[in-house]
Structures are given as C-alpha cells and as structure tokens.
Amino acid sequence: MTQMSMNWMRDPTAETTSVKRARLAPPPSLVGKTVGLFDIGKTRTDEFFNQVEMRLQERGIKTKRVGKPTNAKVATPENLAKISAEVDVVIIGLSD
C-alpha cells in the first residue's frame, strides 16, 4: 500500500478567519430607550418610517431619525459612530 501524498493549491481568499462577534442581547424593554430610525437613502423612507415612528410614539418610546445620504454607498464609520452615541437601538428599513 502506497502512502497517500499531499498536493496543494493556493488560497484565493483573503485568508481571514471569520471570527463572529456575539451580538448584543436585545434590551428587555424599550422603555426609556431611544430608537434610531435609520434611513438608508431610498425614496420612500419617510412613508415607511412615519408609520413606524407613530407606532413607537404611541407606546411612549422616543425615536430619532438617523441615516446615510444614499443607498449606493455604505455608511461611513464616522456616521455609524455618531449614531451609536445618539441612540440605543436602531431599526433599518428598506423602503422603495
């Protein structure tokens, strides 16, 4: 019996072992929290978020409109850092 030899190829990937970060646990309640409504830059965001905002406010939950200027580009780290300082949780809505 011949010993099995090893062959190899070269890795086409970025060779980054993905280390999944644990998600933050959702808060037990939204009372006293500020919910960010994140506008990704689509045309009908207002229609959608007006409804969401109304529902949240009926429940006494504070909201704040945040977002990025266009859906064609990703949010900048600075923008995300600013938003995370201003709100406790975020809702991102797709609204065409």
Add this chain to the structure above:
Amino acid sequence: MAERLEAKHKGGTFLAARKIEFGDNADPAEVCFERGWSDGLPVTPPTDARVLRMLKGTTRNPDEIVGKIPPYLAPCTIEKVAINAVMAGCKPEYMPVLLAALEAALEPVFTLHGVLATTYFSGPVIIVNGPITKTIGMNSGINALGQGNRANMTIGRALNLIVRNVGGGKPGEADRATLGAPSKIGLCFAEDESDADWEPVSVARGFKRGASTVTLFQGHGVEAFVDQKSRTAEGLSKSFATHLVRMGHLRLTQSARAVVVLSPEHYRIYKEAGWGRREIEKALYEATTRPGREILAGTDGIGEGVPASRAGEMIPKFHDDGIVVVRAGGPAGLFSGVLPGWLAGRNKTELQLVTKEIK
C-alpha cells in the same frame, strides 16, 4: 516539465498565499467547490505552476496591493488577482485587462460594494477598447455578448471571483440580489472599432484613439431590441426610445443609465445619415424625454409614476450622460442590445461609468 520544476523550487518561496492541501484521492476541482471558491461553475484549481505562469502576464510585483475589495475590504495583492484569474480560466496575457478592470471597479464612483449588495440585477459590465482586444483575441463580432470566446468569458468572471473570494461577497450574504442575472457571473466584451468614422467609447471618455482601455458599467443584460423596418436615423432613434423608456418600468424616470450595444446593421442606418456617437446619444436622450402627464402615478390603476405636480414638465428618462452607445455584433441582424443600468443612480454624480487605461 520546466514549469513543474519551477513550481517545485520557486513556488514555495515565491508565492505568499497559504497552501490548501488535499490528498491524492481528492478531486481538486471538487475541493474548490467544497471550499466555496466557485461561482457555481467549475474553476481551474490554482496550483503553484498555474499561478506562477499567470504572474508572468504582468510586470507588477506579486505582493503589491491593488486595493481593498468590498464588501469586507480585504487587501488584494497581485498574487491573489493571479490566483483568481487562474480559477476563472484566464490566460496570462489577460492580466493587464483584469488588473485595469479591478482598479476601475475600485474607484469610489463605481460603487462596487453597492453593485454587489443591491437587490437589483446589476453587476460589473466590462467593455474593452484598443489594440489589446486583438492581441488577446477578444470578440466584438458575432455573439459578442454570448459564449465561445475565452477572453470575453473569463475576464469578467475573474473580476467577480475576486469580489467573492477576496472580498467575501456571496449571494445570500452581502449580495442581496432579489433575482440577480447571469451577467453577475461575468459580462465582458470588446467594442468593434473597425470603422474609422466611429468614435469608440474610450475616445468619447477622453482617451486617445489607439489606447487600450476598460470601461466599467453597473449593469446587466442583455435585452433584445428589434427594428427591421426603420430606415432613417430619426425613425430608428424614436424606435430605440420606445424600448429604452421601458427600462425598469415605463414610468420610472431620471434614475439610471443604459449601454446601447449598436449592431452593424443598425449602425449602417446612422452612418448613411452622417450620424456619429454624439448625434445618436443626443437623439436617444431627447426621444426618451417625455411629458409628465403621460407617466403619472396612479393612472390606469398603476401605482408607479411621477406625482401629479409634474404633469406639465418634460421629464427625461435618463441622465444627460446616461445613454452610452457601444458598437458590437455580427454583420447580419437588425437587432441591437440594451444593457440596463443600476437604478440607484438618482443623483448623476454618485455613481458613474469608469474608464481606465490598460498598461
């Protein structure tokens, strides 16, 4: 034999990418599938000999970083480009085209992250101009947008494999396309520059005639446009417009660009009228500009459309630089192609076509 010896002695020290080992009983093509390196079609396994051979297609150093590849912004070396080029089936002489295409795709106004992540159909469409198209044997003629030509088929595929493998962009993860399109595997073709009267897209975009370039467009396709009866430049332009206004939806406006792939038989009608690129693109823009009252939201029970407040306006379908004509195709057939653009470009400056010289 010489290549195998070179790979044996040089590969280990010259190449930086980590080795992925597999046993004699494993089929290397299957290993590539299992590791998630494929777009769904078989890839050529990137052995040391093949990667070294591919690197001979460029004078650039293997460890040079070309840029960061979205979505996860991983740095991409020339060596990683070569590995993915091997997998896509490229020949070494395609490397300069692929590298120019990658650099074009990484220009911020190409918005490669968005093109990958969008729910829309789009992917990077690559149009190649200049003498390199002859050198590497690209097809701009019969079936230019179809199968059968190695350079056409593999250069676009290699670019998308780089996004998948180096950038980490995969369908169902960062790629959120509702339906996608076959062109997301790769869509690359050469422009027909055989007519000296025609201004190639590279020249229209500021490069010298005779320069080799890539032009990248956020699009998909191809849609068929048929007109076998119009015989005047004006009539053919209006006819084209009846198709172009339907892009996405008849009533959508001011949101996109389109590449019109003009066939030789349709081009002949324009040429006989003395029309060139400027005249054709201007006529198509004007013929796709419509009275708002014809495309109002809500009429006939159709929700899409413009608000009633715009009824009195003339509203263009495209941006004023939004229709780009490229010549390609076989000699017979009064058909042309339309490659629709990504509908995200509501602001004309935020995403644009990008042209780079191939060096």
